[in-house]
Amino acid sequence: MLNRFKTVTRARFKKTDFNSFLFFLFFAIVIWIFVQFSKQYSEVIEIPVEYVNVPPDKLLLNNPENLQLRVEENGFTVAWFSLFAPSLHIDLSKAEMNNGNLVYDLVENRAELQSQLELDLDENQFLKEALVVKYEQKQEKRLPVIFRSNIAYAAGYSAVNNLSFTPDSIRVSGPDNILDTLSSLVTKPLSLSRVKNDQEGTVYLDTTALPNVTFYQNRVRYSLDVEKFTEGKVQVPIEVINVPRGLNVVIFPKEVVLFFQVNLKDFNKVTASDFRVVVDFNNVRGEQDFLIPEVIKKPDFTSNLRLNEKRIQFIIKK
Structure with missing residues (x-):
């Protein structure tokens, strides 16, 4: 009897198409979902x-x-x-x-x-x-901008003028307890190396530590004029100033060699008469027998001045 039941059951399973059953079940579920979601x-x-x-x-x-x-x-x-x-x-x-x-x-x-x-x-x-x-x-405040830069020039090149940027101050707003602590704003660092051409661009402000401050402008534009420079030298007489009346002060040497840097286009404009080198007798202390030369006049387009003499000897003749 048991064997007969197993035989009949096995035959029924063979006749049943489970794949078709699962397909129609899935299809019915999809139709049901579609109907429900269409409402x-x-x-x-x-x-x-x-x-x-x-x-x-x-x-x-x-x-x-x-x-x-x-x-x-x-x-x-x-x-x-x-x-x-x-x-x-x-x-x-x-x-x-x-x-x-x-x-x-x-x-x-x-x-x-x-x-x-x-x-x-x-x-x-x-x-x-x-x-x-x-x-x-919020409260408002206008703060000056400090431009942070590290610029290295190629050999023989230098800036004609200092780096310029605009705007030089920016309006900000924020809570009183924050604005009261601020005296200036700084830019993100600008690093340039081997510079030999004019530079210009944009640098953003460093706002990382000021999340609750609103900046009406968050960047500045900069420009830098760069030219090729050369070194020149001229021989300039030394003037003695502030000598007390009645004293005859003699200095040695009476002239110094003055070295300077200038861009190539202005090199031929420079003459010795454009410079003035003096020693100030008021700076003499005690038994001191020398004076320190100082350049008090120069063309605006020259830079990096230096003298071949650091001390000028003097004697007083009666």
């Missing part, structure tokens, strides 16, 4: 918000991070927005002041919001008509 639903979903174009003189305080939207859509749309709701950009430049708050009218800005959500806001509505944004008024 209209009314659900309230959370839409994350992100505030943009915040007025630079205002610091936002603990404001809503989501907006509630009642969605009247099919199940597919409701499910999508429940799982993957896009961030909604709230443009605070379009908000109005009201009782010390910024008020963003969701109805007036419906077209912009609708383009972001890709939903018909005539059929789907926010639970609120306006978004009230609280803020703290």
Whole structure:
């Protein structure tokens, strides 16, 4: 009897097409899901918000991070927005002041919001008509900019003038307790090597330690004129100044060789008469028998001056 039952059962299993059964079961589930999700639903979903174009003189305080939207859509749309709701950009430049708050009218800005959500806001509505944004008024201050640079020139090249940048000061806003500690702003370091051509560009301010400060401008433009320089020398007479009346001071040597740097185009303009070297008798102390020469006149386009004599001997003749 038992053997007969096993034989019949085995035959029935062979006759049953389990693959077909599973296919139709899966197909039925898909149809059921499609039917259910094709129905209209009314659900309230959370839409994350992100505030943009915040007025630079205002610091936002603990404001809503989501907006509630009642969605009247099919199940597919409701499910999508429940799982993957896009961030909604709230443009605070379009908000109005009201009782010390910024008020963003969701109805007036419906077209912009609708383009972001890709939903018909005539059929789907926010639970609120306006978004009230609280803020703290920041204080403002204009701070000078310190330009940080490390510039190395190629051999024979140098800057015609100091590096220039603009603006030299920038307006910032922020809490009083932070602005009171600030006396200047610094740029990110600019490093240049083997420079032989004119330089210009943009450098950003270093704002890493100032997260709660708003910068009305966060970068400066710089320029640097670079030319090839050469070294020249001239022989210049030494003048003795501040000699007391009645004293005859004799110095040795009476002339010095003055070395200077100048760009090539101005080299032929330089003459000895463009320089003035003096020794000041008022600087004599005690039994000192020498004077220190000093260059008190030079052309503006020369630099790196040096004299071949560091001390000038003197005697007093009666």
